[in-house]
Amino acid sequence: MISKKQIQTFTVKALFLVTFSNVIYGQKVSNYNKCNTDFSPIHLHNDSIANNSYADTTLTSEARSWDVIKRLNIDEKINLTGGWNDFLFPAVKRLGLPPVFFADASQGVRIRPEDTCNIVEKTTAFPASIALAATWNTDLANKYAKNIADECIAWGVGILLGPGINMYRNSEGGRSYEYYGEDPYLTSRITVSYIKGMEGKGVITCPKHFIANDQEFVRHVADVKVSEKALREIYLPPFKAAIKEGHALAIMTGNNFVNGYPGASNKPLTNDILRKEYGFKGVIMSDWASTRFWPDSLDLVLGSGQSLLMANNKQFAAYIKEKFNKANPASKAYIEKQLDTMVFHNLNSFFKSGVYDRDLKSIDYASLLKNHKKTALTAAEESITLLKNKNILPINKDVKQILVLGTDEALTSYTGNGSGKVLGYDVVTPLQGLKETFGENRVKRVIKPTEDDIKNASIILYFANKPAGEGFDIKYNSLNIADKLLKISKINPNIVVLYSGGNGIPMPWIKNVKGLLFTYFLGQEGGHAIANVLSGKVNPSGKLPFTIEKDFKDSPAYNYNVLPDGTIYWEGNKPNSAEIYEKFGRIKIPYKEGIYIGYRWYDKNNIKVRYPFGYGLSYTNFKISKPKANLNSKKWNGNTNLKIVANVSNTGKVEGKETIQLYIQPLNNKGNRAIKELKRFKKINLKKGTSKEVSFTLNPQDFSYWSEKEDQWKIDQGKYRIMVGSSSQELKCIDITYSIK
Known part of the structure; x- marks a missing residue:
């Protein structure tokens, strides 16, 4: 039990941190709480609260959770099964339980200007998850996650909504950049290291999206039809590893349906496998569409294993209150018992992680950001994957002239869009990195080169990219650079292409270039990493975490986004899903290939690929x-x-x-x-x-x-x-x- 003297000490510390929070790491910081919410830990509340069992840190998280539950009324229990203010778990003010703040993403802490209850002001943009997977370095994944955890602790993030561990089944998937590739074993190993790094520091991870949420195409009304064998061998292993080995304290379910069940009410998968078979006792939260697209199936929530509906549980709460008020005593007891179970799983994770027992922010952790740049740089360097090198790389530092071509977008692309987007700070572009390494006079940036520009260049660096992000998928063949590269190569064949993106691309132009680097989304230190690899200061060691096929028609996911009327459709935001549902109802997406995704598919069908899984050259x-x-x-x-x-x-x-x-x-x-x-x-x-x-x-x-x-x-x-x-x-x-x- 915590004494009054300890409480006074904690109070002094809290006051110091609030004062210190006005200046962080050389920058003025605004008031971090603009909604007048008390984020104080339990021990800073009055004696009647501090002396209750749930405030005793010597007790188990389970005991503390049940002690809270026995003190809750029915309205409070219902309230604690849904989110509050979009990105928080609600408080129980009278019991001194503070709100818990959530943040996106996997590759850093995403800043959301709309967050008013907790202000996050400066975070590191690490390389995207797909780049981390390309390092094939589990020790680095652990360090990467520890660095992000430091920033979560600094800024008051209790749960980071990642890592994303869906499979790269579909080479057009919009959020593939947030995931770890096509193989469940590689994904599992990176995932476990990431979780151990982050949760070892007391920040809750939330592996997502459970399960088979591998494309953005009408994701809220998509009903994936997948076999038990494929689930067990391909899609479940990363989640099992996250729970059994990583000891993750939260899981996020997908917006999609699986085999007819909504993602947030899938009893066969969530309760029977995650809860019973894997023994998971933590938070299982929905993605942010909650029950919006299946209001007539709210009866499935109780007993499904789901414990938290995000961003809120308004539909579910109204349904339960009406049902509870009309129920007989036996039914009321059943409903309340199920609610108790849901609330227990949520509270258990918060007590176990220590979120309820520490100050919202530990501002002194923000001083570590300067060290995080080093990890971001190392991860970016190790991810860069050399796919072709015909005696052209590395570039000699005495090179006469480097001609930089491509779009401005390609030269500034360092993160994807949507919930995975992390802005970072002091972002270094490839052009900046090249000029720092080779000198201003040796690096020439031209948007529309003349024939003389091309002819006089010692080497041509052609930057290309495809966007990636939440809510849309990306056409495999949308990068139209073949004609440009052919024209350039006829004048000067010394071309190296640097491609950034979250997916593979067709490469009919590959014969016309001497070098190719896959640079994924490298985060804020990407410019330095690219320059270091091109110059030979760093020897490239990245390996592809997915197969790059020659043509999307070769993929097991080909034609995944064809609507019942034959229309090819790409969008996956809420309004798009609503529009499609009104026209066609749920859209079935059959995973006919079963276990055969990625290299398994290409092996089975003897299909020649452009670059195989696990491939990457060195100097x-x-x-x-x-x-x-x-x-x-x-x-x-x-x-x-x-x-x-x-x-x-x-x-x-x-x-x-x-x-x-x-x-x-x-x-x-x-x-x-x-x-x-x-x-x-x-x-x-x-x-x-x-x-x-x-x-x-x-x-x-x-x-x-x-x-x-x-x-x-x-x-x-x-x-x-x-x-x-x-x-x-x-x-x-x-x-x-x-x-x-």
Whole structure:
């Protein structure tokens, strides 16, 4: 129990912070609370509150939550199942429970000018999530998240609404830049590291959007039809890892329907899998459309596992109050018990994270922003993916003239739009970075180059981009630069394309350029990162977290956005969804490909791609040896873990990083299985001329698949091939087989 002396100490500290908050990190800061709301932690309230059990920090979060619940009236319980003032969890003023402030996104704290109850003024724009995935660096993901957590603590963010962990099923998906790519294992590993980094500091993460919310096309009325096998093998694993390994304290459900159930009332998935099977006791909140598009199904909410409706629960609250008032005593008891469960899951996360027990803002954390620039730069550098290099990169620092072409938009594109947009500060553009590195006189920016401009350039850097964001999808073939590049290449073939975006693109022009860098959305330090990679100060080490197909017609998601009348439709904002629903009702989106998305699809159908999953070049060369196993024979009974070892050598002329990827292939494929699946990866750094042994430990679960017939995970006896290499198609050592008996 907290003493009065401790309370006085906390009060002094709080007053100091309010005074200190007028100046932060060299900048004047406005009043952070403009709606006269008391954000004080529980221990700063009066003795009658501070001496209650729920104020005792020595008790478990569960005990504290139930102590609050027993003191709530029915109206308060209903109130605590919905959001307040758009981006907050409501307070219980008479019990001293403060509101909890939420913020977007995954790659930093998004500033919303419309937030008046809590003002966020300055945050770092880290590289987008898809760029973080391209680093294939789990340690970096952990540090990245810790840095963002510092800024959440500084500015009073209790829950950060990310990471986004939907699958890159669709190469036109508008929010793909917010996610971690096409593979559930890669997504899971980055997710767990991110969550541990952020929640280790007491900031709640909210992995989203549960589940199969992989396109923006009429997302509020889209009904995804997906098999149990695909859910278990592709779409559920990242959420399972987030809960079971990362210990996330919140999950956000999608606006879409799945197999006929609304995202925010999907009992088979939310209650039966997340709650019962995975044992999740935290917040399960809706996306911000709440129950708007299914007001006739409000009876599904109670018992669904959902605990919080955002941005508010007005429809649900009205429904429950009417039902409660008319109910008999037994029905009232049932309704109240269900509400208690919903409220418990919300309070449990807030108590467990410490949100209720700390000051809203710890302003001194804002001084850490200058250090966060370094992490943002490192993440940007490691994400940049070199896809083609025909003896043109790196650029010699004595280069005579670099001609910079492309649109201004491409040269200033560092983040996507929508809830994932983070503005940052001190943003460095590629042009600025290039001039700092190579000198003002050597870098020439021209919008409409003459033939002489092109002819006289030592190297031409052509910047291209596609926008990305919430509420719309992006045409795969909307980047029309082929004719321009062909014309330029006839005059000067020394062209390097730098493409920023969240999705792949067709590249009919690739033969006309000597270099290609995929730069994703690199955040505020992107200009420095690009210059460092182009100059060779940093050796590129990014690997594609998704496959780039040659044509969108090759994709398993082709024709996903065709309406019943044959119209191709791209939009996904609320008014668009309402318009489409009025015309056609719910729009079914069948995931006919099942488990076969990304490289699984292209392998199965023997489709040649432009660049495979896991691919990325370096300025040096790596050699990966034939793998070995800790077995005397080629038979493994599965009773012990299997250790796979390979030797990696840097045979080139410079230091560099390589990501070693391990895939498993079932040779006697009996269970409708992918040809191969990523099961392990490790990123290492090697100086030139050195070698390192890399080891991976496998267990029986790595060889399993979901049997729909038996409704469980299953491992078939037979032969398996272990493949180790530098991408999903560059697996040099594929001749090791094992028999599980």
